[in-house]
Amino acid sequence: MAAVMRASHLLVDDPPPIFRDDYALALSEVPAEEATALVRGFEPAIGAVFRATALVRARFSDEQVQEAAAAGTRQYVILGAGLDTFAWRRPDLATGFEVFEVDHPGTQEYKRNRLQAEAMAAPANLHFVPIDFAAQPDLVGALAEAGFQADRPTIWSWLGVMVYLTHDQIRSTLTTLTQLSAPGSVLVADFLLDRSLMDEAARAADDIGRPAAADEGGEPYVSTFEPNQIRKLMASGGWSDCRTWLPYDFEPWFAGRTDGLGPSTYVGLLVARLPKE
Numbered sequence: 001m002a003a004v005m006r007a008s009h010l011l012v013d014d015p016p017p018i019f020r021d022d023y024a025l026a027l028s029e030v031p032a033e034e035a036t037a038l039v040r041g042f043e044p045a046i047g048a049v050f051r052a053t054a055l056v057r058a059r060f061s062d063e064q065v066q067e068a069a070a071a072g073t074r075q076y077v078i079l080g081a082g083l084d085t086f087a088w089r090r091p092d093l094a095t096g097f098e099v100f101e102v103d104h105p106g107t108q109e110y111k112r113n114r115l116q117a118e119a120m121a122a123p124a125n126l127h128f129v130p131i132d133f134a135a136q137p138d139l140v141g142a143l144a145e146a147g148f149q150a151d152r153p154t155i156w157s158w159l160g161v162m163v164y165l166t167h168d169q170i171r172s173t174l175t176t177l178t179q180l181s182a183p184g185s186v187l188v189a190d191f192l193l194d195r196s197l198m199d200e201a202a203r204a205a206d207d208i209g210r211p212a213a214a215d216e217g218g219e220p221y222v223s224t225f226e227p228n229q230i231r232k233l234m235a236s237g238g239w240s241d242c243r244t245w246l247p248y249d250f251e252p253w254f255a256g257r258t259d260g261l262g263p264s265t266y267v268g269l270l271v272a273r274l275p276k277e
């Protein structure tokens, strides 16, 4: 669904794009007409919430990776990668990194089949790591086996995943990430906002997204947060230097748009850092 939202932006919204993903449509296996119909099937304000959420988090994480690259980081781990296309979309940035895509084994198998079907060869610096976060996985062992080096700074992205996990599962993963993170490492993540913080359009999107995730997706939403709660949870997992952003902080990205696409209080973003030595 996230990939279809990224893809549909190029089909239904006015130029210029907030974020350009030319690979998402092919990987999603959804024909362009179907993606367009799906998006147009929502109330415009609700469809905009879904698209803006997927676009903002993708653009935000690319920008954080760019900053990490400038700071000398050369290892990028995408937790819950789904149909993320960074390794194909941004060869300019990706070639400087060892990139690890960590995902549920079922999702990853689906993606690898899609890649094969679309003749999208995985670059040599991309490593697939199948893991189920809900099953107390051996993330340390699996990453090490894939060539990850814990003594080098890492940028981690964890987008569209925390919402499916309990606080204990999140904390335990954060603690593991701390053990795997050299000084100067960075974590980029998003979190579903508490309903009390959502605006009307976001609440309407939540009314659709929540049952769809639970019933059709088989992955119910479990955790929502106020920004101070997620910062506390991050700190309890070892990531105390944490800054949060709310969707309206990204309004400048939407300035001057003629299609009404804009941010909505649905999902927040965070960057947490481990101090440099």
Ligand SMILES: C[S@@+](CC[C@H](N)C(=O)[O-])C[C@H]1O[C@@H](n2cnc3c(N)ncnc32)[C@H](O)[C@@H]1O
Binding pocket: 002, 003, 057, 079, 080, 081, 082, 083, 084, 102, 103, 104, 105, 107, 108, 131, 132, 133, 134, 135, 158, 159, 160, 161, 164, 219
């Ligand atoms: C909404 S998608 C987000 C994909 C991508 N990160 C993005 O931002 O577009 C959620 C991802 O979380 C992964 N995920 C959900 N529960 C998981 C679990 N228990 N273990 C591993 N991955 C999980 C799914 O496989 C899927 O790739």
